[in-house]
Amino acid sequence: MRAALFLTCLDDTLFPGVGKATVTLLERLGVAVDYPAGQTCCGQMHFNSGYRAACMPLVRNFADTFGGYDTVVTTSASCAAMVRRHHRLIDPAANTPQVHELCEFLTDVLNVTDVGARFPHTVALHQTCHSMRLLGIGDRPRRLLSAVRGLELRELDRAAECCGFGGTFSVKNPAVSSAMGSDKADNVLATGAHVLTSVDTSCLMHIGGLLSRRGSGTQIKHLAEILAAT
Amino acid sequence: MPPFPVAARTALADQQLRANLGRATTIIREKRLRVTAELPDWELLRLAGAAIKDDVLARLPDLLEQLETEVTAAGGVVHWARDAAEANAIVTRLVREHNSREVIKVKSMATQEIELNAALGQAGIDVWETDLAELIVQLGHDLPSHILVPAIHRNRSEIRDIFRSEMAGAGRAAPPGLTDEPAALAEAARLHLREKFLRAKVAISGGNFAVAETGSVVVVESEGNGRMCLTLPEVLITVLGVEKLVPTWQDLEVFLQLLPRSSTAERMNPYTSIWTGVTPGDGPQQFHLVLLDNGRIGTLADPVGRQALRCIRCSACLNVCPVYERTGGKAYGSVYPGPIGAILTPQLRGINQHPVDEQTASLPFASSLCGACFDACPVRIDIPELLVHLRAKVIDHKHGHPSGERLLMTAAAASFARPGRLATVQRIAGIGARLLTRCGHLRLGGPGWLGAWFRSRDLVPPARESFRAWWRRNHR
Numbered sequence: 239m240r241a242a243l244f245l246t247c248l249d250d251t252l253f254p255g256v257g258k259a260t261v262t263l264l265e266r267l268g269v270a271v272d273y274p275a276g277q278t279c280c281g282q283m284h285f286n287s288g289y290r291a292a293c294m295p296l297v298r299n300f301a302d303t304f305g306g307y308d309t310v311v312t313t314s315a316s317c318a319a320m321v322r323r324h325h326r327l328i329d330p331a332a333n334t335p336q337v338h339e340l341c342e343f344l345t346d347v348l349n350v351t352d353v354g355a356r357f358p359h360t361v362a363l364h365q366t367c368h369s370m371r372l373l374g375i376g377d378r379p380r381r382l383l384s385a386v387r388g389l390e391l392r393e394l395d396r397a398a399e400c401c402g403f404g405g406t407f408s409v410k411n412p413a414v415s416s417a418m419g420s421d422k423a424d425n426v427l428a429t430g431a432h433v434l435t436s437v438d439t440s441c442l443m444h445i446g447g448l449l450s451r452r453g454s455g456t457q458i459k460h461l462a463e464i465l466a467a468t
Numbered sequence: 469m470p471p472f473p474v475a476a477r478t479a480l481a482d483q484q485l486r487a488n489l490g491r492a493t494t495i496i497r498e499k500r501l502r503v504t505a506e507l508p509d510w511e512l513l514r515l516a517g518a519a520i521k522d523d524v525l526a527r528l529p530d531l532l533e534q535l536e537t538e539v540t541a542a543g544g545v546v547h548w549a550r551d552a553a554e555a556n557a558i559v560t561r562l563v564r565e566h567n568s569r570e571v572i573k574v575k576s577m578a579t580q581e582i583e584l585n586a587a588l589g590q591a592g593i594d595v596w597e598t599d600l601a602e603l604i605v606q607l608g609h610d611l612p613s614h615i616l617v618p619a620i621h622r623n624r625s626e627i628r629d630i631f632r633s634e635m636a637g638a639g640r641a642a643p644p645g646l647t648d649e650p651a652a653l654a655e656a657a658r659l660h661l662r663e664k665f666l667r668a669k670v671a672i673s674g675g676n677f678a679v680a681e682t683g684s685v686v687v688v689e690s691e692g693n694g695r696m697c698l699t700l701p702e703v704l705i706t707v708l709g710v711e712k713l714v715p716t717w718q719d720l721e722v723f724l725q726l727l728p729r730s731s732t733a734e735r736m737n738p739y740t741s742i743w744t745g746v747t748p749g750d751g752p753q754q755f756h757l758v759l760l761d762n763g764r765i766g767t768l769a770d771p772v773g774r775q776a777l778r779c780i781r782c783s784a785c786l787n788v789c790p791v792y793e794r795t796g797g798k799a800y801g802s803v804y805p806g807p808i809g810a811i812l813t814p815q816l817r818g819i820n821q822h823p824v825d826e827q828t829a830s831l832p833f834a835s836s837l838c839g840a841c842f843d844a845c846p847v848r849i850d851i852p853e854l855l856v857h858l859r860a861k862v863i864d865h866k867h868g869h870p871s872g873e874r875l876l877m878t879a880a881a882a883s884f885a886r887p888g889r890l891a892t893v894q895r896i897a898g899i900g901a902r903l904l905t906r907c908g909h910l911r912l913g914g915p916g917w918l919g920a921w922f923r924s925r926d927l928v929p930p931a932r933e934s935f936r937a938w939w940r941r942n943h944r
Contacts, residue, residue: 247884251894252928254935273939279884284877286837288859294883299885371839400790406834409917411834413477416924417794418836446574447925450909 240270240350242307244300244321244337246314246439247279249460253439259466260340261378263355264311266466267348276303282320285328287406297328305333311343313462315369315437318342319417323372339369340462341378341437351381357467358388362431364422364445367400379437379461386464392429396421403444416448423448426456432458435464469801471830485621485796492620493786493793498842500734500784507729517726518848520719521778524711525768531680531713532759538683541747544755549707551762552582558758559584559672559705560591564752566703566708568593568670569883574687575599576674577615577781578707578760580803581816584672594822595672596664598693600657601836607634613797613805615783616731621796624648631656639663661693671697671752675708676780677723678757681716684744685757688727688737698741704752709760711777723780726846730782763816770820772857778847783808785841786852791834800834800865801827807841810834811854819858823865832858872916887936894934903931 241264249256265324278300281296290297300321304310312318318339326333344350363383369375383391402408402418409415422445426434432455439460446458469475479485504510522875524531536546549555563571566603573579573595585595585606597606604619605612608630619627628648635642640660646652673694677686685706687694698704714720726735746755768774786792786806797805802813810831817828832855841851883893890896906911909926912920923928933941 247890248937251897251930254931254933254938257935258938273936273943275936275940276887278890279885281884284881286570286856286859287877288832288861288863289881290860290863295885296881327491367836367838367840373912398840400836400838400840402790402836404838406917407836409920411473411476411791412486412920412923413473413480414791414794414834415836417480418790419925432561443927444925447921447927450926451924459778 239268239309240272240307241311241343242272242274242304244277244280244304244310244312244317245273246312246317248443249307249313249439252443253460256439256460256462259460259463260311260313260387263353263462263466267344267350267353269348272307274303280317280320280325281328282317283405285320290328293328297325297332297334300325301329301332301334304335306335307335309343309347310335311336311340312337313340313437313441313460315339315366315373315375316440319368319372329346329419339373339375339437341361341382342373343377344382344465345378352385353382355385355467356387357464359433360429360431361435361464362392362394362426362429362434363397364394364401364426364434364436364441365397366436366441369437370398374397375437382461382465383435389464392431394429395425401441401445403441405440408444415444419444419448421453423454427446427454431456433459433464435459437461450451469827471827472799472801472834473830475799475801476834479795479799484623484670486794488621488623489793489796492617493788496733496787500730500787503729503733503735507725513722513726514846514848516722517780517846519776520714520722521711521847522775524713524715525774525777528710528768529601531715531776532710534680535678535683535713536759538680539707539745539755540683542683544683544745544924545756546748547756547758549758549762551758553581555707555758555762556584556587556759559707560588560593562703562705562756563588563593563670564591566670568668568703570594570596570664570668571665571670571672572596572668572697572701573602574671574673574697575602575618576672576707577803578674578709579672580612582707582725582760582762584707596661596668598661598664598697599689600654600691600693603661604630604655607631607638611798612803614786615781615804615806615808617783621798624650626652627653635660665693665696665700668701670703670705672705672707673697675706675712676727677714677720678708678712679715679717679720680713682744684742686720686740688724688738689739689741690732692739695739695741698743699751701752703754703756705756705758707758707760709762710764727780727782730784730844730846763818766818766820767812767815770815773811773815773820773854775849776815776854777809778849779808779812782846784844784846787837788840788844789834790838790840800831802831806854807835807851808849811849811851811858814858819861824862829862829865832856832862891934891936894930894937897930898932898934902932905929
């Protein structure tokens with residue numbers, strides 16, 4: 239099977255390890271991964287911040303880059319939702335392909351929950367808002383994590399509550415964003431887990447930034463990095 | 469009123485407020501989940517609620533005329549008010565015509581919206597709120613902070629203090645030795661209000677619904693103060709937003725299931741009062757219905773924005789909102805706070821027709837777009853979609869006004885337009901960040917978004933090698 243990887247601008251620039259882990263994981267499962275060089279950004283930041291005109295070339299570029307692929311996989315639930323829900327509305331003429339969030343691709347397309355990973359650490363899972371409410375990925379991340387050898391999942395209190403990142407919300411309303419994130423960080427620390435994971439790097443960047451400022455040793459890892467580990 | 473981010477910062481600093489709100493919203497959130505989960509057809513009810521309201525909005529002029537005909541036939545008088553000033557003038561004139569110097573009030577969002585109490589006060593008319601929470605707000609010379617529970621920001625010892633110091637100035641004083649026991653506080657309010665119920669000649673209410681086919685108006689409440697106001701006085705004046713219509717009694721059934729479970733998390737509210745015009749010898753002998761536009765028709769003009777007019781003021785979206793839970797309602801600078809306020813207030817203030825002031829323009833941005841509000845909304849208003857829709861209006865209105873934000877967004881869009889440009893930006897950022905990184909994390913300061921991020925958060929630096937550079941090095 240061939241799949242094109244849409245890595246998101248954030249992972250590409252700040253967290254290239256997420257992309258490398260995804261390639262490792264998918265190749266281990268027999269998927270031939272392609273990374274179309276024309277990709278940049280799905281346009282969510284511009285769209286959600288009200289800059290619709292600026293968003294249009296990004297939506298077209300996405301369609302031009304990925305339109306020829308039958309299968310597109312992305313490491314961000316939030317960006318997957320942006321493409322799935324909004325690209326056609328922004329540009330009805332765009333040849334936007336179907337995009338799978340990584341967990342969906344693993345469980346629904348490859349039909350696998352045990353990806354052969356080993357990660358002997360305590361882990362807390364942050365369920366992201368867009369993965370739950372816009373994609374409806376349900377318990378897929380949890381199922382994938384529970385098949386990882388050596389991994390001990392710690393339950394997060396108020397797991398369904400937003401971490402407060404919200405894209406430009408984090409800088410346009412920094413006080414509220416940080417207050418929400420601080421409460422999330424408290425709940426993460428209360429689990430005693432060594433690693434916080436999720437299906438969106440953006441939330442992790444925000445919660446991790448707050449944890450780091452507190453001097454906490456809790457690591458943040460995208461789910462792909464855990465599933466790639468052996 | 470300062471823009472939301474500034475007002476929110478002040479509110480966040482109030483530890484008592486955050487504790488009161490956190491406690492109250494957590495309890496009601498859990499209760500609401502319990503009572504909605506026990507209905508097997510809850511999702512169908514939500515769909516029905518949305519469909520009925522959309523139908524009402526699609527043929528609003530006809531239904532309003534039908535309502536007017538039926539109310540008039542039943543002995544009521546219908547008045548039409550374009551805006552707050554007109555509505556206030558009509559109500560003030562009606563109260564004066566009955567030579568009354570005071571009115572009692574049922575809790576009503578529409579009258580809060582038009583600031584009727586202030587208008588009547590200026591006309592020398594005393595206004596007595598009779599809902600317990602509204603009474604607390606009024607006696608405390610305070611502002612409401614929640615649609616359903618206007619005094620949600622107060623705890624019981626604060627309420628005891630307000631009753632002790634303020635009740636005497638407004639009528640019957642608080643009993644000596646009043647404690648902060650809920651039963652004692654309720655008894656003090658009951659004694660204080662009873663005098664006013666028995667004395668007042670004119671009552672003012674809002675309405676939760678109006679049934680077009682018979683001209684009946686519905687008030688849903690918990691305390692029985694509404695029933696007192698709606699039955700004891702000689703004259704009843706109801707101020708009703710034009711979107712409050714339902715076509716038939718059969719439609720009303722859907723909302724009488726949706727509203728109490730969503731608002732107070734009860735299967736059924738204690739008091740539902742429904743009246744049709746006037747009934748000789750029973751209840752008020754004069755009934756005036758003031759139909760209020762005040763920005764609603766302008767909202768109706770926007771095909772995306774109009775779904776905000778489905779709102780039945782249940783406040784479920786406030787109770788589940790992580791932003792509201794931390795800032796409280798006053799930070800929104802409107803009687804409609806929380807997620808629904810963030811989409812309703814800008815539209816009622818005319819954002820669909822013209823640029824709005826800075827405070828109003830800040831409201832659609834007062835959300836992380838987490839989507840909890842949509843899940844909770846009994847009439848399925850897609851609040852996140854509407855927030856983004858209104859953000860675009862704000863940005864479009866500011867077109868031609870350069871700002872740091874617009875510059876950044878334009879620069880970002882330019883970098884994202886071509887992969888080659890993005891690669892160059894990534895290389896420069898990677899080098900710059902390495903010079904500034906300490907202990908593996910960036911800690912910067914500065915103006916605008918940079919300072920906003922780094923005031924509370926670290927950041928991992930841009931990678932030495934972006935993924936796209938790594939891929940090119942390894943896969944070509």
